Amino acid sequence: MSEQSIHTSVPAELAPPGKVGRLSRLMHRSERARGYGLIAPALTFMLCAILLPFAILVVMSFWTATGFDFDTSFSLENYKQALERPIYAALLERSLWMSGIATVAAVVLCYPMAYFVAFHVHRHKMFWIILMTLPFWTSYLLRVFAWKVVLGYEGVINSFLISVGLIEEPLEVLLYSQSAVIITLAHAWAAFAILPMYVSLEKIDRSLLEAATDLGDGPVMRFLRVTLPLSLPGVISASLLIFIPTTGDYITPALLGGPDGAMIGNLIQKMFGPINNWPMGATLSILLMLCISVICVLFILLTLFVRRRIS
């Protein structure tokens, strides 16, 4: 023990500048050390801002609500309830389903736009990108209200259909329905679909496309065998970027969903708000998180598998 302390203290005493030199030498030599150095600030922030609340959430999910108070002794009661009472599972399933459709819609509709800018716009690309993301310069809430105006009982669509004479009474299903939520979610998150897909399409070397044509592929086969597989990273990140936040969204379903369009986020919000059952809210959050993680992993595996099959 004493021997060791002598060993370590001697070089430090002798040459403090040498120590700095050694650190920078280490940084130089080891790429990994440099990498850790770079992510250290972000990592520290993440640890404080994400892991800590998450830990609190996990701990809380094992508590139980008793009247206005929480019983802080360990219990699996919440999880039991969440799995047993059908309302939870149904809401969870509906949320995943609705945001799944919104994600697919956003990605499928935005892919052609990203493709167009990447391959057919040769000048002022930045201008086009800005143009496409222009709607996202207004606040999320404003966009949701805008859709309310469009889809509402006396909204743009209904008045148009009535004035054209296609319908006599306003359609009530437009607003306060699942489709209203899906449409709004897909639109509200479109920028998150366009940008990553644009970046990955833009990166594709044009001579690869010419090579595919040269080797006998028509435009469709070339798209399936080269363009799509090479832009898959963009498609995957776009999908995850939309699917993960929309599943837990509660503003859009609260404003546009009505009773049919409520999602799990609304229930969680209620648990932490009016119902005042924080432990149950925590449990539902964690279950939601687990579901999303499993689905994301499956999704990534599936896309990689498909990519291998196509090529």
Add this chain to the structure above:
Amino acid sequence: MTEDAYISIRNVDKYFGKFQAVDDVTIDIGQGEFFSLLGSSGCGKTTLLRMLAGFENPTHGEIYIDGQPMSDVPPHHRPVNMVFQNYAIFPHLNVRDNIAYGLRKHKLPKAKRYEMVDEMLDLIKLPDYGDRRANELSGGQRQRIALARALILRPKVLLLDEPLGALDKQLREQMQLELRQLQRTVGITFVFVTHDQEEALTLSDRIAVMSEGRVLQLDTPSGLYERPHSRQVASFIGTMNFFEASVKGVQGEKVDISVRGLGDIAARTTGQSLAEGEKVQVAVRPEKFVLTADQPGTPSSSVPGIVETSAYLGERSHFFIRLEGLDQTVAVSAQNSAGTQAFGDGSKPVWLSWTEDSLVLLPPE
């Protein structure tokens, strides 16, 4: 169109906006020929090749392959394949799937396809590389894979756009040899783009020398080297000495000319008709001059000079010789022997001599 031409490029122009990249090019290429397009950067070689492949359309003119006009045939239906300047290896596929890429149309069973790929891998001498990814390959290996990917389809024409440009000298020479051998064994028509004149001379059956979108001269390697039609071609291929001259008298093929630096000498025309008093240029390759210490027996085709500088290159030496009445020095290249060492010091005059058929008469600048 000549009868046996396999590829026929007829009066092709290509404009990019107002800029003319290819200017009235007419070329016939025979089946199984190794044909090169040679020219400096930006002279339109790639553009011409891309028009053959179908990635660009001629603004005017027509391209025929195997007698068929190509203007309405899209690239994926043309009987040509291309090896791209940057190889264009698909990064999401391994080597085997890269090479098998074009076989999809042939509707072969997978085992048969992979058998063909393995044969190809043997041919390009990369037998164990099937499972590698594109980013795990060296430049030379990529180049060979790009070649295999095109060759496996047995195209009638292979277009190669400076395929050896990125390789070091040694690998480059090795690949040149392999390319030439490959072309002989598979019997495919090669159209090869390069800006390296040595490479073009080594590999090709015929070469088109291009400049600013036009074909300056289309000839065999020896034809280009021995009988260039213009000063531009002559100076682009190898080194050449130029002398100003004027015609004194014409008798059929034989002409008497007065050459600045060389005096009044006899020469022969190569087809062109010259008139008395006309200005011409005389071009002589450095190795066509003979250096001797004493005056040779043919006073009408020799002049004395002083060696100004010399460079020893092992097998050969280069001498730069000053002649009376001439501003620039004359480059002479001679095989090294016991005698040539003595020329180097420039203390004594040397004699420069030549034969009639080593002189090339060119139009004046």
